[in-house]
Amino acid sequence: QKEVEQNSGPLSVPEGAIASLNCTYSDRVSQSFFWYRQYSGKSPELIMSIYSNGDKEDGRFTAQLNKASQYVSLLIRDSQPSDSATYLCAVNPTGTASKLTFGTGTRLQVML
Amino acid sequence: NAGVTQTPKFHILKIGQSMTLQCTQDMNHNYMYWYRQDPGMGLKLIYYSVGAGITDKGEVPNGYNVSRSTTEDFPLRLELAAPSQTSVYFCASSYPAHYEQYFGPGTRLTVT
Numbered sequence: 166q167k168e169v170e171q172n173s174g175p176l177s178v179p180e181g182a183i184a185s186l187n188c189t190y191s192d193r194v195s196q197s198f199f200w201y202r203q204y205s206g207k208s209p210e211l212i213m214s215i216y217s218n219g220d221k222e223d224g225r226f227t228a229q230l231n232k233a234s235q236y237v238s239l240l241i242r243d244s245q246p247s248d249s250a251t252y253l254c255a256v257n258p259t260g261t262a263s264k265l266t267f268g269t270g271t272r273l274q275v276m277l
Numbered sequence: 278n279a280g281v282t283q284t285p286k287f288h289i290l291k292i293g294q295s296m297t298l299q300c301t302q303d304m305n306h307n308y309m310y311w312y313r314q315d316p317g318m319g320l321k322l323i324y325y326s327v328g329a330g331i332t333d334k335g336e337v338p339n340g341y342n343v344s345r346s347t348t349e350d351f352p353l354r355l356e357l358a359a360p361s362q363t364s365v366y367f368c369a370s371s372y373p374a375h376y377e378q379y380f381g382p383g384t385r386l387t388v389t
Contacts, residue, residue: 173317197376208367208380209320253320257376263308263327264335265378269319 168192169256171268179276184241186271188254191235197257198230198237203270204250213239244275278303281381283368289387290358298353298384300368308371309351310335310378311343313364320367326351327373358388 170189178184186200197216201209215221215228215237227240237256241248251270258266281302290296302309311323322335326345340362342354351370355362365385369378 199377208383211377211379214377255378263371263373263376263378264310264322264325265376267320269317 168258168266169254169268171252171254171271173269174272175274176271177274177276178244180244180246182244184244184248184273184275186239186241186252186254186273188237188239188268189235190237190254190256190266192256192258193232193235194259195232195256196259198228199255199257199265200226200228200237200239201253201255201267202250203253209253241273244273246275246277249273249275280304281368281370281379283366283381283384285384286382287385289389290355292358292360292388294358295354295356296358298355298366298368298386300351300353300381301349302351302368302370302379302381303349304370304379305348306370306379307348307373308378309345310369310371311341311351311353312367312369313337313362314367314383315364323353323366355386360388362386363388 200213203209213228221228225242229238253270254268255265284299310325312320324343326332368381371378
């Protein structure tokens, strides 16, 4: 079983819709979770971090964490063509200092 | 602040040659990391450092070496380059216990 799993996509949504990106992880006691955005040919950019169960909102982005289900998601409201990118989920497994384990990413396409 | 900088941006290396990828950060972060990213394979940790003079192996360290003589710099050395080391290399840094990692722009390396 992969430590961090994401659907590779592509996930296609129309402009203005809500994009929902999902991630599951295997280490039940992980404490820190992150979403990175990566445009083609560019480096990953941190867009959200979440540490406790529930929702965390930042502008058009909402991160949702459910530790019991080992599930973290990212919602993008009012999706724009500029949101088209690959979104990487990252988890800090227990006992690994500040190392992160990354999923392989979900490619999002926002259609005009 | 420039953040995390990497040089070179691109490089072509012949099989058996050696080279050093440079990484510098100006955020006074203690922790620094080297990743490689292959298409569809996600980010794999090569080496990391929790401070000057302290380094440790990540998931895929074979064929690489690192040193950390200052807080700012974390060079990655490739010895006896092989085609399997063709990849995009990212350097990242973070504060201790924050876990949020910030990435440099990457080095695209081809070994032929």
